[in-house]
Amino acid sequence: MSSPFDRFSGLPEFQFRRLAALLEGIAPRTGTDVLDLTVGEPKHAPPPMLAETVAAHAGSWNRYPPPLGTDSFRRTVTDWLVRRFDLPDGLIDPERNVLPLAGTKEGLFLLPSVLNGKANAVALMPSPLYAVYAGAAALADAEPVGLPAVAEHHFLPDLDSLDDSLLDRTTVFFLCSPANPQGAVAGPDYLARLLQLARRHDFLFVADECYSEIYDREAPTGALEVAAGSGGGLRNLVVMHSLSKRSNAAGLRSGFVAGDGEVIRRFARLRAYGGAVQPMPVMAAAERLWQDEEHVIRNREAYRRKIDLAERRLGNRFGFFRPKGGFFLWLDVGDGEEAALRLWREAALKVLPGSFLTFASPTGTDTACDPGRRYIRVALVHDEPIVDEALGRLVDTLG
Numbered sequence: 001m002s003s004p005f006d007r008f009s010g011l012p013e014f015q016f017r018r019l020a021a022l023l024e025g026i027a028p029r030t031g032t033d034v035l036d037l038t039v040g041e042p043k044h045a046p047p048p049m050l051a052e053t054v055a056a057h058a059g060s061w062n063r064y065p066p067p068l069g070t071d072s073f074r075r076t077v078t079d080w081l082v083r084r085f086d087l088p089d090g091l092i093d094p095e096r097n098v099l100p101l102a103g104t105k106e107g108l109f110l111l112p113s114v115l116n117g118k119a120n121a122v123a124l125m126p127s128p129l130y131a132v133y134a135g136a137a138a139l140a141d142a143e144p145v146g147l148p149a150v151a152e153h154h155f156l157p158d159l160d161s162l163d164d165s166l167l168d169r170t171t172v173f174f175l176c177s178p179a180n181p182q183g184a185v186a187g188p189d190y191l192a193r194l195l196q197l198a199r200r201h202d203f204l205f206v207a208d209e210c211y212s213e214i215y216d217r218e219a220p221t222g223a224l225e226v227a228a229g230s231g232g233g234l235r236n237l238v239v240m241h242s243l244s245k246r247s248n249a250a251g252l253r254s255g256f257v258a259g260d261g262e263v264i265r266r267f268a269r270l271r272a273y274g275g276a277v278q279p280m281p282v283m284a285a286a287e288r289l290w291q292d293e294e295h296v297i298r299n300r301e302a303y304r305r306k307i308d309l310a311e312r313r314l315g316n317r318f319g320f321f322r323p324k325g326g327f328f329l330w331l332d333v334g335d336g337e338e339a340a341l342r343l344w345r346e347a348a349l350k351v352l353p354g355s356f357l358t359f360a361s362p363t364g365t366d367t368a369c370d371p372g373r374r375y376i377r378v379a380l381v382h383d384e385p386i387v388d389e390a391l392g393r394l395v396d397t398l399g
């Protein structure tokens, strides 16, 4: 008899638990601080306006927040999208096309459950990936299929490699741009092609744009920009945005989803039953943060300085390249697990082996071709002196 937990039993252990298991019983080098470069949690301070706005709205903690958010929140994020991506008026209706999320993790996980099923449904996602996509697929009863996002294809899934029979079975396609972990950015042609495939094969393109405001030289194109020029409105597309990285506010748990009116309608209906709501003071603080770009500019500059530092420290070692977006280094160290063990033992550095971030479909697992096997992911979230110290130790250890 099948157990109610079967749906999730095929998911790999979450990356940080896998790392804990790898390092268990192994002492880090003594006589120096342990530096943790694994978690993509911002260490820069959020702007004071966050706490000030929460405090100013303390009178509303007694209120049940509306599950669909306030009108004012939906209007504010719509205005931000229009400004940021230069969208035509009327493309996004704040009433029909936008919902708040208690962090995009929650939205990514739950939203695909409202999609129509297909026989032998699959959910396509890059590999390496943000693991929540695989959990979302399982919840939505679709087989998660990892598409290798390797250097030869600019660290993006190769759309030309997908055959029609796979695309016909696809219910949802997650794309992360800028990508966690490689910082790859999908250009307008790539996004337009994916949207076209979504419409032709009737699946939902979920554009995870959580790192869109942390970029090196050019502001990444948003999938909504491409939709605006596509002639099909927002059909078959949702985008997700978050304050976690943009405003160093991961603890606020605030993001939003915008896109296809029918998908948003169904998702809103589901949320009336069980989605996570946004407390009123949180929603007010979020609005304030979306209205301000000054703190975002400063934040971006702080990350850029750390990428400059990494470039100086690493040069052309470990296949270093400047990520176009995000705040991770994706370093080719030959064997990611072995390097993670050495860095822990010999330098008291915690990094994630790339293979803990990859996901192959049950039909396509081949560790020799694992696109993460040769890599480690290094999060540049700490302040510059710590990043400098960490990269110095990394170079001294792995040469």
Ligand SMILES: Cc1ncc(COP(=O)(O)O)c(C=O)c1O
Pocket (backbone or CB within 6 Å): 040, 102, 103, 104, 105, 106, 130, 176, 180, 208, 210, 241, 242, 243, 244, 250, 253, 254, 255
């Ligand atoms: C690629 C990606 N998407 C989404 C998220 C979720 O962010 P949040 O739930 O804080 O908005 C993260 C968090 O690390 C991420 O790396």
